[in-house]
Every structure is written in C-alpha cells, then in structure tokens.
Amino acid sequence: MRSVGVKQTMDHTEIELTGSDRPGLLSELSAVLKHLKCNVVNAEVWTHNTRAAAVIQVTDEETGTSITNLERLSRIKALLCNVLKGSNKSSLAKTIVSHSVTHTDRRLHQMMFADRDYEQTGEDVLEDRQRPNVDVVNWYDKDYSVVTIRCKDRPKLLFDTVCTLTDMGYVVFHAKIDTEGPESYQEYYIRHVDGSPVKSDAERQRVTQCLEAAIKRRVSEGLKLELCTTDRVGLLSDVTRIFRENSLTVSRAEVTTKDGKAVNTFYVRDASGYPVDAKAIEFIRQVIGQTILKVKGSPEDVKSVSQEPPTRFLFGGLFKSRSFVNFSLVRSYS
Template identity: 80%
Template sequence: MEYDFSSSWDMDDEYEKLIRRMNPPRVVIDNEVSKTNTVIRVDSANKHGILLEVVQVLTDMNLIIRKAYISSDGGWFMDVFNVTDQDGNKITDEGVLDYINKSLGADSSFLPSRRRSVGVEPSKDHTSIELTGTDRPGLLSEVSAVLTDLKCNVVNAEVWTHNTRAAAVMHVTDEATGSAITDPERLTKIKKLLCNVLKGSNKTRGAKTVVALGVTHTERRLHQMMFADRDYERCDDDTLDDKLRPNVTVVNWYDKDYSVVTIRCKDRPKLLFDTVCTLTDMQYVVFHANIDAERPEAYQEYYIRHIDGSPVNSEAEKERVIQCLEAAIERRVSDVRLFPNLRFN
C-alpha cells in the first residue's frame, strides 16, 4: 500500500505553524551582562531539530559561539549563546542585531519543514549536483573536465574529503544560457558520466550522483551525504595518531535515562554546528548541553536520548556514536581549491 508522505508532511507543517502562533519564539540580546560576549537567549516551543536550526542561523552569520547552555527537557526550548564576531568583538552593529532578532524571533522562518531540511528548494538559477565517491589524486580535475565537456559552468561548489571518501555539492548552469539545466536526457547523461568518474577503480565502495533543480544548506547536506556513505568507518590502514583524534566519550546516566556525550578537541569555527548536525541526523535529541569554546581546546557536553526516548543501549551503538562524531569533527580538515569561485573545506 502506498502512503502519501507529502500529505503527512503538510499536516506536520500546519501543526508546527499552529504551535508557533500559540508560542512564538522570544529572542533577547544582551550586550551588558558579559564583558567580552554578546549574549543571545532563545526561548521557543520545543521540537526535534530546533537546536540545529538555531545553531545553523548563528553559524551562517559567521558568529563565533564561545559558550552555550541548552535546555529542552519538556515542551519548551531554552538556549543561551555567548557569541562574538570573527575578530572576537561583541556584536554591536544594529543591522546585524536586527537580523538576529528577525532570523530567530517571532517573525522568523528558521523552523523549516522536513522536506527543506533534507531536500532541495526550487531554483531557476542553477542545477545542484551532489557527488559521493572514493577520493583519489586528480578526482576533482576529472570531474571538472567532464562538466566542461558537457558545456556546464560551475557557479560554486564545496567539497569535503575524509577517510578515503569524497563528497561534493556543486551548483552548475548551462554554458549557453547561464540558467539551470532542465533537459532530462542531458541531466541523465551528466549523472552517468560523473558516476563513472567517481567509481574509478574501487570495486568495494560505490559512487552516487544526484541532480536536482534546487538548493539546500550545503554544509548540512555534505554531513548527511558523508554519513550515508559511512565515511566514519575507518580503514584498516588508518594510521592517524590517537593524540590527534578528538576525545569523544559516551556514558549512561541511568538515574535520568540520559546518555552523556563528552567531546574534547581543538577548537575551530563551526565545530558546534558539525556535532549538533550529526547528533540530529542520527536521530538523537539533545535535552541539555554545556558548550565552552573560550580556550584553545573546546569542551562539549550533551545529555541525549534517541528520538524514541531511549539512551544509548549497547556498546556497538556507543562506538557508532563516537565514530560518527569523530568523523563530523574531522571532515573540514582538507582545504583544496580547484575552481576560482569554489569553496573547499
């Protein structure tokens, strides 16, 4: 029996809108309580994924989250973020402060539907190409050559490599028209040729190419793509020094039915987004968290349960959580540029 998921999603969206109207988000921005940070407090009705959505807004504004305190135990979500700009200064620009209020407050749209969080939004400007495959020297040059031969212009792209795997989100246009590519036969040819390049000589791991007329949050999508590609499974010949690996632990607090995830690693921009994104995509709910990134070593502590209400139940599950968080932290290590207009992390 077929099930109409679009109808279900629409019902969910309408329910979220109703809850939002009854309990609109409240944002308080304070530049007086801390000598060094701007303090942003967000109170809202709770739902799965809301923490990621708030962190995503702040991260996309290039704000540095120095400290954070999260509590969402029950029907209400309360977050406090201590943030600065890229230079370590408080946020004083009225335009930026107003944008934060609008992005997170009662008039915001930071609660996207499920379709938007994992899919694409229509765009007439470009075609989005998602690639996953085995990393190897010269791979990006080969992808570039194929797209050039197919008369595709790469507008921008972001590529991550980790643990012998590669993932990319590319936005391309038709070389002749400068618009999105819509011809089905041409899109099928692009997918086929790129997939052949990504497969290479690897017979044990596959490759995947997805073409869509739209856009999505690129970094969130890259996390999802590499997670689906199981880049967290380390190779037998992985020689990375244990001292260079993030220190991730998972222990159960049986009295409260929480699993406590603790992360200690070198701090860097977007670290909080990367770890929260991974926990969310693994279907874990963060009930409480304490984040401290004011030192060279970042400290993150999460009190989580699975979306079904259970803590981490087995050693195998615990190991998988650790591996996935390590991978999420390590994915931004590479920094390779191929096209003048592209971003590579």
C-alpha cells in the same frame, strides 16, 4: 557506493556526488563538466577516510541558467558516475533527483554519513594531540546518555556535532559548551526520539565514531591555496588540471563566484604522500602568472628544493594580469 544526485533551482543546477577518493578526482570531474558545457559557479568538496563528497552548482555555458533538459541531465549524471567508478567498474552507482534545498555543509555531512566514512579503513593521519576525544556514558537513573567531546576548537565545530547527533536520530535536551584557549569542551545530554538512551556498547561505539568523523571532515592537512580571478567557463578544470600535472591532489575545496569574480580555496597535498614540493609551487606560480605567493607554517611542511626555472607546461596566458593567487601553508580547522 557511488552516487550522483541532481537538484534544480531557477538559477543553477545542483549536483551531489559521493564516492571513493583518489588523486586527481576533482580534476577529472571538473573536466567532464567542462566537456558537457557546464559552468561551475559554486562548489564544496570534502574528503575523509578514503571517501569523497561534493555539492557542485552549475549553469549552462550558453544561457547562464539552470539545465532543464532531462536527456542532458541524464547524460551528465551517467558520465559523472563513470568518473566516480574509476577503474572499479563493478562498483554500484545510483542517481537521485530532488527539489529540496539543504544547507551545503549540512548536506555534505549527511552524504558522508550515508557513505559510512566513519568506518576506519586505513591509517589515521591525525596526530594524537589533534584527534578528538569522544566519550559516551549512560545515566540510567536519569534515562539519558551524556556525550562529552574534547578537541581543538575551530569555527563551525558546534554546527558539525549537533547536525550529526540530529541526523543520527538523537534529541539534545541539554548541553554545556566551553572553550579555553585553543581547546573546546562540549557536553550533550541526549536521548533517542523515542525517549530512550544509548542502548548498547555497539551503539555507543557508533556514536563515538560518527562524532569523530564529523569533527575531522573539516580538518584539512596540507597547503592552502586561495585563488581570486575573473570567472570564466572551465576555470576550475584548468586550475585542478595544473595541480594534477604537478602531483598535487585536492583534499578539500570551496569554490564561489559572484559578480564575475571567482574566489576559490583549495587544500592540496602531494599525491604520493610526501611533503609538498616547493619546486611544484614555484612552477604553479609560473603557470598562472602575476601571482602573490605566501607560505606559512613550519619549514618541514614544504620540501625545500633549488629554484630551477620551469621548462614545461607553460600556460602563461591562462589567467588575466589582474588575477592573483595567494598560497599559505596551514593546518585548517575552519
């Protein structure tokens, strides 16, 4: 399922997108928005289990305000749907227009849940030690179910699990949360809104899968790139195009702008599944210019190569001299 939804506020137009993930998807979407004279002011993009979801806030390039022309909004939605379909033209696409306001992270959880990203479709890249342990049992004499979660602790973990249980129609009437070192232990006593516990093995499995997915959506494997620069129209399109041209794909992104400054965080991986090539990172430094580069993590996470000077795709004037890029290699749980 592919979908594009639009929400209006006085300051910006909010676009929601869900569909299949693929290398270069964010680059293609941002290029379309640039072509349509939309300036991306804020965005958050998640990918998990071959699925992608994004909440993107845009303004009109000329006025700097929200886009209200219905014909133009219809064109934006249609073109973004075509990008989400890619080469699979038989895929369904739908558009929705809503004026409600929802917390961005909460909305991303709801979108990926609705897109059934919890259904396993391929190999799980998480190591066994990183995979969350979720267990669901019924206490029939108490008429409730107990959900226990053991996993690596990280910021917003409680938010992610409670939102998911709520969106699935469960009421949490008692909970125990404990952290010791890097590990987290959560225990929830839940019932359906009608007062009944988990009713079947199939439902128990679904609760387990959905909570695992909610936890893993924020776990970003790969290279973390933090970009701070003067904001301008098309910045996101230019940056993600450079990533794509150097065989990097974005697995998660957070884009914010404030007072004329853009602060963007990207988690990127090699599009072919290999370790990120250090030569590609060195090349990106040359493209952007005036950069600060920091690489953290284990040596095997970045493939070491000779530092040959790049000779192609040089866009030295792309960023102002006062801009900086900070790269760090991490496994992010935030």
